[in-house]
Amino acid sequence: MRVYWPTTLAELARVVPTGTLAPAPVPVHAVTPALRDWYADADPRDLEEELEYVALGDAAERSLRALATDGGHRRVVVALDVPETAAAADRGSWTDAQRSQVHLQVPLLLEQVVSVHVDDAEAEADVAAALTALPAADAGDEAARERVEDVEGHELLWYDATELPLLLALG
Secondary structure, X not given: OEEEEXXXXXXXXXXXXXXXXXXXXXXXXXXXXXXXXXXXXXXXXOHHHHHHHHHHHHHHHXXXXXXXXXXXXXXXXXXXXXXXXXXXXXXXXXXXXXXXXXXXXXXXXXXXXXEEEEOXXXXXXXXXXXXXXXXXXXXXXXXXXXXXXHHHHOOOEEEEHHHHXXXXXXX
8 A cells, every 4th residue: 555654854864764764653645435535526547646646745735734843845755655454544524634644553664665755946935935824824814825725836856765865865
């Protein structure tokens, strides 16, 4: 099962040397039944790819929130392959951000990493503006919410798992 773990470059730098990225239980994003329900009207030919992209986007939004406490100006999402039985989907009614959320009952391991997705330098100004606007956006301010949504216009760059040491070295 492919999962998307929202994190930051600072967090990755701290945990990669240990080989364990996050202890269980760990919240991640994946294609869930709730996400499938959310996109019931999507074109079935492109459905799986579209669902994966949405789960990645949901994780990127959580990464933005992690930056608010961990610092930095680039969202980071790590894609990992984990056993199907490791995930427990959240139950109940879902918000947009929760539709793809699952909790893994096993730790995330460096050996499970498939790819790393990171903002490029051009996104940094929008990420910084979104971080500043986040508290007001959460309080319902529409203009602040739009500033937070602006960051979604930036595609995350794709790095193979083997490029992770280089990515961390460049910071």
